[in-house]
Amino acid sequence: MQTDAQSVRETKSVAKVRRNPRGVFEKFPGSDEWWIRYVDAQGSYCREKAGTKSVAIKLYGKRKQEALEGLKLPETRRRLSTTFVEIARDTLEYSRSTKVPDAYRIDCWHMETVLMWFRERAIDQITPQDVERKLTELADDGRKPATVNRYRALLSLCFSLAIRNGKIATNPVRFVKRRKENNERVRFLEEQEERKLRDKMKELCPECVPEFDLALHTGMRRGEQYRLRWQDVDLKRGIITIPRSKHGETRHVQINSVARAALLTLRSRGDGLGYVSPGLEGPRNKDSRPWFEGVVKHASLPDFRWHDLRHTFASRLVMAGVPLRAVQILLGHKRMETTLRYSHLAEGHLHEAVERLTVHPTDTTTDTRQKRASSESTAKTA
Numbered sequence: 183m184q185t186d187a188q189s190v191r192e193t194k195s196v197a198k199v200r201r202n203p204r205g206v207f208e209k210f211p212g213s214d215e216w217w218i219r220y221v222d223a224q225g226s227y228c229r230e231k232a233g234t235k236s237v238a239i240k241l242y243g244k245r246k247q248e249a250l251e252g253l254k255l256p257e258t259r260r261r262l263s264t265t266f267v268e269i270a271r272d273t274l275e276y277s278r279s280t281k282v283p284d285a286y287r288i289d290c291w292h293m294e295t296v297l298m299w300f301r302e303r304a305i306d307q308i309t310p311q312d313v314e315r316k317l318t319e320l321a322d323d324g325r326k327p328a329t330v331n332r333y334r335a336l337l338s339l340c341f342s343l344a345i346r347n348g349k350i351a352t353n354p355v356r357f358v359k360r361r362k363e364n365n366e367r368v369r370f371l372e373e374q375e376e377r378k379l380r381d382k383m384k385e386l387c388p389e390c391v392p393e394f395d396l397a398l399h400t401g402m403r404r405g406e407q408y409r410l411r412w413q414d415v416d417l418k419r420g421i422i423t424i425p426r427s428k429h430g431e432t433r434h435v436q437i438n439s440v441a442r443a444a445l446l447t448l449r450s451r452g453d454g455l456g457y458v459s460p461g462l463e464g465p466r467n468k469d470s471r472p473w474f475e476g477v478v479k480h481a482s483l484p485d486f487r488w489h490d491l492r493h494t495f496a497s498r499l500v501m502a503g504v505p506l507r508a509v510q511i512l513l514g515h516k517r518m519e520t521t522l523r524y525s526h527l528a529e530g531h532l533h534e535a536v537e538r539l540t541v542h543p544t545d546t547t548t549d550t551r552q553k554r555a556s557s558e559s560t561a562k563t564a
Contacts, residue, residue, distance in 0.1 A: 205242045206235065218242040221249060263304035269344040270297055273336070276343055280430040284405050292336050295320075305341070305350050310357035313337060317358065327361035334358060368523055370494035371398075375483055382481040387473045392444035393459055394474075397488070399441040401495035401513055403428060404488050406435075410458045415445060424514070433514045500527040 202208070209215045216238035219229050230245070232238035270293055277289040299316045300308055313334070320330050338355040345353060371379070383391055397407055406424050414423040420442070422435040437445070448458055478486050492513070499509050510521040 202235075203239050203242065205246075206232075206238045208235070218245065220245045263306050264344070264349045266300040266303050266305055266308065266340070267297060269305060269340050269347075269349060270301075272343055272347065273340045276339075280426075282405060282409075282426050282428060282430070285428060285430070288332070289336060292333055296333065296337060296340075305344060308354055310354045313355055313358050317361075321361070326363075328363045330361045331363060334360060363519075368493050368497060368527075369486060369490040370497040371486075371490070375481075375486075378481045379477060379483060382477050386477055386480065390473050390477075392447045394491070395440050395444040396448075396458075397491040398495060399438050399444070400435050401492050402435055403492065403514075408457070408459050411456060412449065412454050412458055415458065417442060417445060427514050429514075429516055435514075436512065496521075496524050497527055500524045 205218050205220050207217055207219070209217050214234065216232050216235045217229055218232050218238050218241055219227065220242060221227055228245075230241065232241045274286075274290060274293060277286045281289070300312075317330050317334055320333060321327070334355060338353060341350060341353040341355055344350045380391070380394075383394060393407075396402070397404075400407075400422065402410070402422070402424070406427065410422065410424075414425060415437075416423070417437070420437040422437060424433045424435060427433045445458070474488055496509055496513055499512065500506065504512075506518070506521050506525060509524065510518055513521065515521050
């Protein structure tokens with residue numbers, strides 16, 4: 183008869199055989215396929231196939247040691263995904279360091295909306311469909327195609343920087359098409375409008391005429407002109423250097439004779455140091471030309487803004503026969519599509535081509551026969 187002591191020993195022996203090390207388990211009893219489960223350095227629960235039981239025990243110990251040391255898991259293992267708010271911070275820092283203040287301010291403004299969409303989403307879980315859906319919502323709310331494209335561009339920049347920083351492999355935004363922008367509005371000064379504007383300017387603020395001429399003959403953006411310093415003006419070579427344009431890049435502006443005269447007038451009013459435009463040495467004011475709105479109002483020019491001086495510069499170049507590629511460079515456009523808004527102004531030669539159809543065919547035939555007969559008569563006489 184089995185004693186109580188023997189029964190206890192057998193029970194402990196069976197329990198010892200059946201007990202597995204902590205974190206090691208056989209997926210299906212009898213399969214001899216062993217797995218491990220553990221908590222990694224980021225606090226995530228992980229499972230990993232190991233093979234035999236002995237290998238599983240060793241691998242479990244290794245993973246626990248790695249977690250204790252805070253080591254990153256191999257690339258083939260699951261890891262904690264980066265959230266969108268992290269790459270948003272990286273993007274705004276990049277924007278602040280590479281773009282002009284106005285562009286950075288707009289990026290911050292747009293990013294507030296984008297963060298409401300994706301703040302805590304893992305970036306590798308944001309799909310092209312997610313982006314398309316949010317941009318469509320903007321359009322449905324009445325935002326113009328150009329505005330929607332600005333949000334798309336900011337999102338694309340976020341993911342492009344994340345790729346560069348090794349946080350994601352693909353950019354989902356590149357699979358989302360840009361909206362077709364409506365660039366039909368090209369408001370530029372007619373000759374009689376310019377005369378009216380100049381007359382009022384000479385009457386109300388004659389000291390501002392050089393600023394007007396500089397804008398009209400260089401096509402600089404408002405921010406570029408009012409942040410321009412004399413150190414970036416080379417009158418000898420006839421070039422203005424914009425250290426940081428709208429896109430954060432350096433660009434060069436050509437100086438013609440009218441712009442040169444305007445610059446010389448502005449320089450004669452100061453010491454040739456600091457800002458080119460007078461009276462702007464103090465705190466920077468976003469609206470640096472309040473005088474212009476007053477002149478436009480008194481000249482009774484409907485729907486005309488400072489930026490339309492840039493449109494006027496471009497339109498007059500195109501109507502003078504300057505190739506669109508040259509106009510693109512002079513304006514500092516990154517995309518030719520932006521310059522093409524002025525292409526209809528260069529279609530005078532196309533009008534001349536179709537006008538040739540108005541010549542009556544019989545007139546041409548008669549002229550040709552008369553010339554041929556005259557030639558034959560001359561040949562016989564000879």
